[in-house]
Amino acid sequence: MSGKDTSDTRPTLVLTGASRGIGHATVKRFSAAGWRVITCSRQAFSDKCPWPMGPEDHIQVDLSDAENLGFAIQEIRKRLEANGSQLKALVNNAGISPKGAEGERLNSINTTMHAWRTVFQVNFFAPIMLGRGLFEELKSAGGSVVNVTSIAGMHVHPFAGTAYATSKAALAALTREMAADFGPHGIRVNAIAPGEIDTSILSPGTEKLVEDIPLRRLGLPDEVADTIYYLCSEQSSYVTGSEIHINGGQHV
Structure with a gap:
């Protein structure tokens, strides 16, 4: 027995929705700062992802399937325990917003109940399941949770559907509740609400919205990732809820 220390002293981030846009930028931001990142998404790990240890630290999980998510949480815990990693951050970034057959916005009249349930499972129930499932690991590390909500949770949006908007509004309320419940255990819980961010999933017509944004431009994924990093760092040590x-x- 060599007695060699195999523990991983890097702070660890668990991130859902890592495969594109904001999630992709967030992985790169934390990796560049020396963090270990455990990514979770519906897709298998791609060789196009430009960060080290990707395949070993990727978990393919369908957040719309509560049982599958439960198995994923156990797998995350095993991976953290295997090399003594400290779970310093959980970022609930994954979100879905189904469209109609012609790509149209689904409203409160024509959204099917199945779509409502699926959207809430991914956008709302998955974050609390992950927060509760990884509670002890977050508590041990004095970690942070960041929930990604949306500007659509604050007012009716021309592209985001009703189920998406209400799930994000519910997630904002959940963030406050989690901050109150997790805070006494040393865990901070905050949210970010992005507006129109320049990603591959922008809806046609988004450029028209820019005319009403005070800064007169789209946001960049890197700008969102920087804010997420701030909320997971010691620079925001007294920020929660x-x-x-x-x-x-845009919200003003």
């Missing part, structure tokens, strides 16, 4: 708007002033 907050929702930061990242939308160039």
Whole structure:
């Protein structure tokens, strides 16, 4: 027996929805700062992802399947325990917003109940399941949770559907409740509410919205990732229960 220490002293982030856009930028931001990142998404790990240890630290999980998510949580715990990693952050970034057959916005009249349930499972129930399932690991590390809400949770949006918007509004309320419940255990819980961010999933017509944004431009995924990093760092050590708007002033 060599007695060699195999523990991983890097702070660890668990991130859902890592495969594109904000999630992709967040992995790169934390990796560059020396964090270990355990990514979770519906897709298998791609060789195109530009960060080290990707395949070994990726978990393919369908957040719309509560049982599958339960298995994923156990797998995350095993991976953390295997090399003594400290879970310093959980970022609930994954979200879905189904469209109609022609790509149209689904409203409160024409959204099917199945779609409502699926959207809430991914956008709302998955974050609390992950927070509760990884509670002890977060508590041990004095970690942080960041929930990704949306500007659509604050007012009717021309593209985001009703189920998406209400699930994000519910997630904002859940963030406050989690901050109150997790805070006494040394865990901070905050949210970010992005507006129109320049990613591959922008809806046609988004460029028209820019005219009403005070900063007159789309946001960048890197700008969102920087805010997430701030909320997971010691720079925000007395910030909890907050929702930061990242939308160039669009909400005003």
